[in-house]
Amino acid sequence: MTVPDDFLHRFRLERAGVHGALVRLDEAWRHIHGNGEYDAPLAELLGQTVAASALFTSAIKFDGRLSIQLRDSGALRLLFAECTSDGQVRGIGRRDDEQAKARVSLEPGAHLAITIENSATDTRYQGLVPVEHGDLASAFEGYFRRSEQLPTRLVLAATGQRCAGLMLQQVAAAGGVHAGDADGWNRAEHLLATLRPDELLELPPEDLLYRLFHEEDIRLQAARPLAFGCTCSRERVADMLRSLGHEENESVLAEQGSAQITCEFCNRRYVFDGADVAALFVDEPPATAMPTRH
Numbered sequence: 001m002t003v004p005d006d007f008l009h010r011f012r013l014e015r016a017g018v019h020g021a022l023v024r025l026d027e028a029w030r031h032i033h034g035n036g037e038y039d040a041p042l043a044e045l046l047g048q049t050v051a052a053s054a055l056f057t058s059a060i061k062f063d064g065r066l067s068i069q070l071r072d073s074g075a076l077r078l079l080f081a082e083c084t085s086d087g088q089v090r091g092i093g094r095r096d097d098e099q100a101k102a103r104v105s106l107e108p109g110a111h112l113a114i115t116i117e118n119s120a121t122d123t124r125y126q127g128l129v130p131v132e133h134g135d136l137a138s139a140f141e142g143y144f145r146r147s148e149q150l151p152t153r154l155v156l157a158a159t160g161q162r163c164a165g166l167m168l169q170q171v172a173a174a175g176g177v178h179a180g181d182a183d184g185w186n187r188a189e190h191l192l193a194t195l196r197p198d199e200l201l202e203l204p205p206e207d208l209l210y211r212l213f214h215e216e217d218i219r220l221q222a223a224r225p226l227a228f229g230c231t232c233s234r235e236r237v238a239d240m241l242r243s244l245g246h247e248e249n250e251s252v253l254a255e256q257g258s259a260q261i262t263c264e265f266c267n268r269r270y271v272f273d274g275a276d277v278a279a280l281f282v283d284e285p286p287a288t289a290m291p292t293r294h
Ligand SMILES: [Zn+2]
Pocket: 230, 231, 232, 263, 264, 265, 266, 267, 268
């Protein structure tokens, strides 16, 4: 039996009082990577963001999704990754056409927006994180420090072939006392600092955790599979077309014969012909009002 290479593992270091999550994306990442034109720096940023979005869903206990979007970062026009609670990931990165030759990087002043949507209650929560030190991992650590008041450590890695992430967080216990022994968090943090990117990307999960934490009494939970998946649908595209208004749609129809929308995440194509467009606005009064008599 082959071990799936797209997974999320949760684990606990009992002695240290630390819980963690390990994510690796292989086929799913190659699918995302293959959908765009990514040079190495942009692929690295996007892969790390996709891995982080999957890592953060490990703590979500409801049906929904979590997305990460980078804003205001120089030549980078768009960087977005999303993971659903049932393990579907998607992502996209786009550079500014005007700055095609500029190297994309995390600029000072850039922000990350982390959005969590609960589909059962139809509620959204959004947090904004500044990218202060030029790397994603430390920006996310700052986010958890502020939002959950728990020490958090994160390592992210990505190549064109794979992306991966490992996160540690101190377990909160009653009365503000941490769950493990006094030196537990310190130890776990120092051990994590010895992890090399190639180990994070390549080692089987059991071997990786054993190599780092073999003295810490590791409890590894069963892997949760991850896969590429897009949440686009004909209904969503219909909503988008409706929001453009009847007139705008009519002018597209007059020019092109049909409205054609291609999803940038999965390349699925949606075609709305004249009858489809008319059906979108069936509840609306006709666009041109009847002339009134004076
Ligand atoms: Zn799609």
